[in-house]
Amino acid sequence: MKNKKVVGLSNVQVQTRIADGQKNTKPAPLTKSVYQIIFDNVFTLFNLINIILACLVFYTGSYKNMFFILVAFCNTSIGIFQEIRSKRQVDKMALLSQTKTDVIRNGEKVAVKPDQIVLGDIIMLNLGDQIPVDGVILKTKELEVDESQITGESDAITKHDGSQLISGSFVVSGNALMKVTKVGKDTFVNSLTSKVKVTKQNNSKLLNLIKRIIKVLTIIIIPLGICLFVSRLYHGVALNIAILGTVAAMIGMIPEGLVLLSSVTLAMSAYHLAKRHVLVRDLASIETLARVDTLCLDKTGTITNGKLQFEKLIMENDNFDEESVKQLLGSLIYEINDNNATADALKQHFNKHPYQATEIVPFSSARKWSGVTLGNQGNFVLGAPQFILKMNAAQSQQVHDYAKQGYRVLGFAQAEHLSNNQIEGAHLIALILISDVIRPDAPETLRYFYDQGVNLKVISGDDPTTVANIAQRVGIKNWDQYVDMTTVPNDADYQTLVKSKVIFGRVRPEQKERLIQAMQQNGHTVAMTGDGVNDILALKQSNCGIAMASGNESTKSIADFVLIDSNFSALINVLREGRRVINNIDNIASLYLIKTMFSVMLSVIFLFMVRNYPFQPIQLAPINSLMVGIPSFFLALSPTFHPIRNRFMAGIEQIAFPSALCVVFYILLISLISSLIGINSADVSTLNVLLTGAICWQALILVSRPLNRYKWMIVILSITSFLFVFLFLGRLFSLTTLFSLAVGGVGSLLLLTVNPMFVLVQRLTDFFKTKIKLLRR
Template identity: 30%
Template sequence: MERQVIGTDEARGMAVDDLCRVLSSRRDGLAQSEANDRIQRFGYNELPEKEENAVKKFLRYFWGPIAWMIEAALVISAVIGRWEDFAIILVLLLTNAIVGFWQERQAGNAIAMLKKRLALEARVLRDGRWQEVAARDLVPGDIVRVRNGDIVPADIKLVEGDFLSADESALTGESMPVEKHVSDIAYSGSTVKQGEMTALVAATGDATFFGRTARLAGEAETVSHFQKAVVRIGDYLIVLAIALVTIVFIVSLVRHESILETLQFALVLIVAAIPAAMPAVLSITMAVGATALARKEAIVSRLVAIEEMAGVDVLCTDKTGTITENRLTLAEVVPFGGFEKGDVLFAALLASREEDRDPIDVAIIESKEGQALKEPLRSFTVTGFKPFDPVVKHTEATVRSADGREFRVAKGAPQVILALAGGGENLAEAVDRLSGAFAKKGYRMLGVARSDTPGAWAYAGVLGLHDPPRDDSAATIKTAADMGLDVKMVTGDHTAIAREVAREVNLRTEIATADAFVKESDPRAAEIVEKAAGFAEVFPEHKYRIVSLLQSRGHIVGMTGDGVNDAPALKKADVGIAVAGATDAAKSAAAIVLTKPGSR
């Protein structure tokens, strides 16, 4: 396959027309024949999966220092005709291989069942008309259309439409939806939360941001401490056995003893020196542990993770979706002027639409306070609704009460609502002050206004929204700390949000950003990473380096996560744990996959 014409990073900085020219594309789309040709050149829009041969996988269990010595004993038993010994040694060797292979295969099958692979469809402009095609058939240069609820099928450059709100939490760790406009890039795997736009496919398959992250995960090969310990034991025993056998042969030669008797004695020494049953016993023990974990809804895909878990002393945990719920909720209501909290929330509810499934609207409607006002809302009728507009940056509703009175409500960015309502310097100062206070808490601030007469708006108050910690997060972190684990939170979110979440779950609040260590030499960077309680504003390669630096300081590192952005670090960690609801990339990279929500 050819390398794709351009990467996402280059496409981001190019004008739409320039990118069209580079990709030999047109605004009216590609012809089907062109698309077929590009599939042949660049491949399908999917990540190549390496399927290891089952026979090779099985034969791996016969490779290694201890296995070699057992196999040597097997050969000597056959040569001298000790068939009882031959049978016992063979059974032990096969038991180790069969148990290990079976457990690994069972785990692989369970994870495959967990992967709810959607046969994604994409709306594409081909041969001058819009049509539905399989997302895997998209090629660079295609013109596609994405709308509310769609999973973005490739890395695309937005070329037409008002705006798009995309949830990129699985890719970047950002818990808030990101607003996109013409010429912005929307990444493969992100979810459209609002809006509808036409876009140009810039990169597909492993050339996408998602694909590059998956490649990094593939490069993160690591040998466990347990495997290293077994190899060390094996090396020591091999040296001991060879030394003893050498001495036996020298003595036998000097004393002119029978070669057959010498081989028999060598066999006894090898069998005595090598714990032939050890691999089988270890495999069976770990398989029993894996089965016990499976009953607790944790699937083990790499058996050595069972042993590694016992030695973990640093646990790096992703914030969004692991410590927190990855769901916006209403945290605080602050009224202004003569308004009450209930008035502010009532206006915000009327300016929200449940059917749009916008995360902010859902947070307001599904809040405890919002549900309490559900019945009173029935006596009001929304006669007109203006959805969020990226130009005016607020939603607006015209409402009629049961007695026929009409009024308007609006919600949006605090400064936008301030400009709409006015209110003088005192109100502006109050909004600024609250904005700073909410930012320190990691809240997203929303302004609410009401107008009872045409053209006269009053600033009713503000709402604070945040992604709350899971109910069990604080208790789980305390349990981990009591067991001697140093828990470090890692997130792509802003530092203020990370500090507030750390405070809520009783973690230390010394949060470092990627800038604090990314340009430092390894020894200095390792020192910074070791001392920090958590990390904010990090990318996948930073998470990978955090794990790597901690390992370089002698730590056995566990890592939990659920997104594509966590996959490289999950693979690099000594024990990678994908939490419930994790993406396929995270599940594939992890050694343990949790199927029950929460972190306990």
């Protein structure tokens, strides 16, 4: 397209429009603002409860029992620090991934950010661009746009000079010059962007489960705490002691460390991935990708680097000599002036273009061809041979043989009649062989996914035999199980098709979407990689969309991950990071719920008992921090990259619940022993802390399996630190010495029974669980 006469706005005009507020708005940020991060971390229900409880403890004058508010402050500070650090890295990556818009100013092409577009700018639109603002076409070569975000219809709409263009739509073929008529709040872009750029609904199983637990506990904590407090007063317990006991119970019921653990570890993962040049658009998508069992690859830009190289011109018509064909081909390519990889490869070889086009049919991924009328020379088309002419058996076999050798085969033909959607009387002139450049890291990356139990499929718009050949070269299993999607009827059973086939060629955009949907209907969690406008529907349908930064802006805008360096092997880091986070949280979560469970049980029991609640707030600190909090954060960093095993509920059933029952049993047992042999209340509290810590330490060992040197170090340091508190900091935490008959003697005997008791409770729990299942049947 010639645009020498188009001058566009001058610098002075641009500055005037900016001063008048006629400037486009910035895209919505991917991350929360610093203010939002601080607000969301500080103003939580649990923090409010902690502050109220701290005020109650302050009233009693037992200031050391306010230690829990320091822990809450540290938790909040850590959460804020990690989220802000993650935000800065993600924002930096988002800036790198942002695609600029080409505008004409002062007669020159200038690349500007979307928010730098002003009213009256002249924008150059090309294949794959997302239209950032509203405008009117000044000049075009039969531009086609997808306005599905507005109309709901995915069919391409042909635009002509003077046609209106709406922000949020995508260019699917052709190119154009557009004059900006609306910017900022006057355009559709803000509402459309929210629809286009929002990732899939958060289907994070783990995070949603944690949120449900928190919601239930929120309902329980406050009324149960009030009831316990009233009960203490009713049984004649002194006001200050009643307050301290109630506060200890409510603190124990709050699993604030679990919330912090999940949010901070995901934020840290986003930070680590951003440092590896992977942009995470949504933290929940890290978990989603970790659960993926089927990865669908778009050949171009993923297995290959998106670049093509011309290999050979094969003459098929004696009425044309090779030189004239080169000139006709060059004229077609330069007159259509597409900016895709095929056009770029052909422009380098067919650089003579003596003829001008009187009519143009630009390339469309749905049509699979483009065409021109070159004055008196006639009508010429270039595209997939199957789509531009009716091939005879020999031609079909020839194309098939070249495709099997790994070539991309294009047909160049002359047509008697040419329109936007139809070719009549096409005669083949020549075949053009093009080859893809395979990414050097592709074979190793694919092998890793196979080793991790992820099934691989290739969905491409290219010839299936060509795709299969490339798939064989990079090591994709069952590469010979391929299908040409042009032969698949609309009413075909896609769920059966995706079970039997691995390579899908000649796939139209809407078929890509249906293939992804069929895999999901078969029970798979599906990730899709892509970089082209024809991948948009499939990326939106997938559970997890992955785009290359080298792709167009419309593709990146709806992806969950953007690979900034367009480095396919970076997917290994994403999968490993996701699995590390989810596996570790899955294993560790049960530690936090032990305290919650036994605190709820004890609160209910002590509603009906005259005795004081068995803990003071300060006495829970060594258990919360040394047996659970600190070890869990180090365990969350351990390299656990195996496939997701969904052990969250299993951990609650097998570790958290039996441990909580054991804590309740030993506290009641210690209470009974103290009544029989006369142990004072201070020693009783010390025994309660000692036995509870021992049970939590045993649970720590269980969740750390399989144990290695790193995990053994965490386990040993935790128990050493716990004993250090008893030996040297006992007075601070209201603990008596271990070297007494009451604590040392009774405590030693009870510690010997912890493991057998846990095993017994665990087996009883399994027994009753089995009985309940049988009764339900």
